[in-house]
Amino acid sequence: MRALIIVEHDGVAVKSATLHTITAAKKLNCPVDGLVMCNAGASVIDGASKITGLEKLLVSEGAQYKDDLAENEAPLVAQIARNYTHVFVAATSFGKNLLPRVGALMDVAPISEISAVESADTFKRPIYAGNAIATVQSSDAIKLCTVRATSFDAVPATGGNAAIEKVAATADAGLSSFVGREVSKSDRPELTAAKVVISGGRGLGSGDNFKMLEQLADTVGGAIGASRAAVDAGFVPNDYQVGQTGKIVAPNLYVAVGISGAIQHLAGMKDSKVIVAINKDPDAPIFNVADYGLVGDLFQIVPELTAALQKK
Amino acid sequence: MKILVPVKRVIDFNVKIRVKADNSGVETANVKMGMNPFDEIAVEEAVRLKEKGKATEVIAVTIGPAQCQDLLRTAMAIGADRSIHALFDGETQPLGVAKTLKAIVDQEKPDMVILGKQAIDGDNNQVGQMLGALLGWGQATFASKVELGAGSVNVTREVDGGLETLQLKLPAIITTDLRLNEPRYATLPNIMKAKKKPIEPFDAAAKGVDLSPRIKTLRVDEPGSRKAGIKVPDVATLVDKLKNEAKVI
Ligand SMILES: Cc1cc2nc3c(=O)[nH]c(=O)nc-3n(C[C@H](O)[C@H](O)[C@H](O)COP(=O)(O)OP(=O)(O)OC[C@H]3O[C@@H](n4cnc5c(N)ncnc54)[C@H](O)[C@@H]3O)c2cc1C
Ligand SMILES: Nc1ncnc2c1ncn2[C@@H]1O[C@H](COP(=O)(O)O)[C@@H](O)[C@H]1O
Helix, strand or coil: CEEECCEEEEECEEEEEHHHHHHHHCCCCCCEEEEEEECHHHHHHHHHHHCCCCCEEEEEEEEEHHHCHHHHHHHHHHHHHHHHCCCEEEEHHHHHHHHHHHHHHCCCCCCCEEEECCCCECCCEEEEHHHHEEEEEEECCCEEEEEEEHHCCCCCCCCCCCCEEECCCCCCCCEEEEEEEECCCCCCCCCCCCEEEEEECHHCCCCCCCCHHHHHHHHHCCCECCCCHHCEEEEEEEEHECCCEEECCCEEEEEEECCCCCCCHHHHCCCEEEEEEEEECCHHHHEEEEEEECCHHHHHHHHHHHHHHHHH | CEEEEEEEEEECCCCHHHHHCCCCEECCCCCCCCCCHHHHHHHHHHHHHHCCCCCCCCCCCEEECCCHHHHHHHHHHCCCCEEEEEEEECCCCCCHHHHHHHHHHHCCCCCCEECCCCCCCCCCCCCHHHHHHHHCCCCEEEEEEEEECCCHHHHHHHCEEEEEEEEECCCCEEEHHHHHHCHHHHHHHHHHHHCCCEEEEECHHHHCCCCCCCCEEEEEEECCCCCCCCECHHHHEEEEHHHHHHHCC
16 A cells, blocks of 8 residues: 655645644555646655655656646646555645546546545545535545545644655646736735634624624634625625635634524534634524624624633 | 436435434434535536527536425526436435436536535535446536636635636536535526426436446444633633643643
């Protein structure tokens, strides 16, 4: 057995979800290698080679890999995967976009978003928005899995010394091209990696009112999240969405403000260590999962909470 | 320009899911079923392209049991012109679905296939990407905006860091995200009209497609449930609990 991790990066640094994916692969008790596909990514290659837990780092470089087009990357992954028993990638928008395409090229049925490794061929994964957990077994010779990062700890980003091996690049498929990107910038921690997440819902009433949550988040070094209703209403950008079809988070502290607690929202945050709910409706379903609930008007409670935390 | 829209019959998104007592799966008997929400968005998008004069025909397709006909009627009430039904009893899995869709694409030769990004039962998020690979077409997953050009399409995608726009050569695969559009409610006259639109059968087995499951489900369990905690009377108590009991701040 030998596992391959597809290293996700932004052209400059390795994304932290990759570190969690390596922990999942380590559960197989076999050597783990990494694959970096990039265009002139010296800092990515350097960073990836230092991650604890990777034996070899395969590196393939070319302009066709610059924007992570699945049409260009899937053929390379499919070719390299033949030398492995397992190929894992984080279940991020990058991994979800790429791995099924690899699977079809190899005639392998990938397993999406695994939350536990039971044995070399058996995995657990949430289905129905996390309302059930399936234990599934693959009969394919090569297992392709996307990995739910919040279900596995991160390996240290440093301390390793992987041997770098160059791999010839595959051709540009010529099917798609990159036009542009709108990255939401923020000085706060990344939503999926933050220790504290403050999320707002429709109850906030406007994008302006999210400033109140930002102050609270800044007081505790947290990130900002949102319900779909808040995103749909245009209060915040789409990448703030937590839930079944948004991001999966599991911080130490999750504060849900003006969020009712629909199952699709709970799917993205109910593995948080401690959940606080602030809602004026005492019967809101969010209180069924909250460790601490505070019933009342958020416009009064949130500033009060921020002030109390600033004092300490 | 012809558009194919695959739609899946799933448990309605509002239904509380119950795991079967024997842990073999989730309860589906006497449970309200409906169209996968992302597929409704896919049908809506295709129909809007037709209404704008950019598409000439919209074909809804499904793979599943006889009851799936309801779903196809719904798609045609929204505005699809006709439907194809590959009859299959049992669980469909992404690779088999993608292979069936490939066989249907070979027959119908559409210029675009618009799918949902994921079916909310299995939460697999795979079929569109697989179909792209099988056909050798470009793919734009998680679409929040679709703009047709000449021989190409620009698609804005919802990715982890924000938004990204790709240009794909046609024919191409698009999978929908929630913000692409808001699907309309079918009107009564359109529901009546849909009853007269044709549903054609498709025999996947005759085309050599194997739809039997590749991944075996050994068991299905309830998720570890969280118990409700306590309600605190005021902010001061909350801060005290977070500091001294939960120790998270
Ligand atoms: C296929 C599908 C996928 C979905 N995916 C997701 C997903 O990934 N993430 C997600 O979040 N949703 C998702 N949804 C939507 C989900 O079903 C809910 O509609 C959504 O989560 C509701 O958001 P909300 O709680 O902000 O709004 P509401 O349900 O409207 O709740 C607002 C809450 O704010 C409270 N409130 C209002 N004013 C105040 C005040 N002044 N002080 C205190 N409390 C106040 C109200 O009591 C209420 O509980 C999905 C839906 C579908 C169909
Ligand atoms: N049995 C099916 N019949 C028709 N379309 C399907 C079927 N299963 C999946 N799809 C399509 O593929 C998309 C993604 O599904 P999945 O990869 O299973 O999450 C869905 O939104 C549908 O558009």
